[in-house]
Amino acid sequence: MxxxxxxxxxxxxxxxxxxxxxxxxxxxxxxxxxxxxxxxxxxxxxxxxxxxxxxxxxxxxxxxxxxxxxxxxxxxxxxxxxxxxxxxxxxxxxxxxxxxxxxxxxxxxxxxxxxxxxxxxxxxxxxxxAGDPPNVAGLELDADRYRARYAGVELELTPVEFRLLSSLAATPGRVFSRDQLMNHAYTDQRVVTDRTVDSHIKNLRRKLEQAAPDRELIHSIYGVGYKLEP
Structure with a gap:
């Protein structure tokens, strides 16, 4: 890093x-x-x-x-x-x-x-x-082009989803609060609700699961936030 x-x-x-x-x-x-x-x-x-x-x-x-x-x-x-x-x-x-x-x-x-x-x-x-290589097997991130691949499958991510995935993948196992994730995902001072955060994570999970149905990569930590762990 x-x-x-x-x-x-x-x-x-x-x-x-x-x-x-x-x-x-x-x-x-x-x-x-x-x-x-x-x-x-x-x-x-x-x-x-x-x-x-x-x-x-x-x-x-x-x-x-x-x-x-x-x-x-x-x-x-x-x-x-x-x-x-x-x-x-x-x-x-x-x-x-x-x-x-x-x-x-x-x-x-x-x-x-x-x-x-x-x-x-x-x-x-x-x-x-976000350009630092992730420490997750099967996950490839290209920060220059905002492109991501998982299990050999190209992921169609929005810029916000890409930044969220990059932040989580940079330190696998670390638990991020919703506020921390939004600070990584957005650069302005807009007000973002927990529901918005959860919606982005839900979409990101769906795309990862479509690439590798037998793997769960993003985990919810009740009352705290999310972590990425194979």
Missing amino acids: RDNDSLLPANILVVEDEPKLASLLRDYLQAAGHRVSCLDDGLAVVPAVRAAEPDLILLDIMLPGRDGLAICRELRSFSAVPIIMITARVEEVDRLLGLDLGADDYICKPFSPREVVARTRAILRRQQR
């Missing part, structure tokens, strides 16, 4: 059509040690990601050519790259929180560039930690 405070430099794509804001974000992210490229046209984003997938995307919603919501939806059809949506329209927040778009986080304008750097760091740290 990597040290919790270590963070590898990342390739970050900033999609923002306000030149001053794009420049500001680039300067702060570069100062944090990352490599940054910028786009200001919504039509250019998907081709750019297909050509060279970054480690994280900061994606404004209001863009010329094509809006960020449509871009995010198409990106999720072929990529699990972490996406932080940026919006100046408060009414869009409910749609972003709906999780149907597959965004990993959102932030509202006006914002502090330091807050963006902190949110970016949290996602990258979680992603890089």
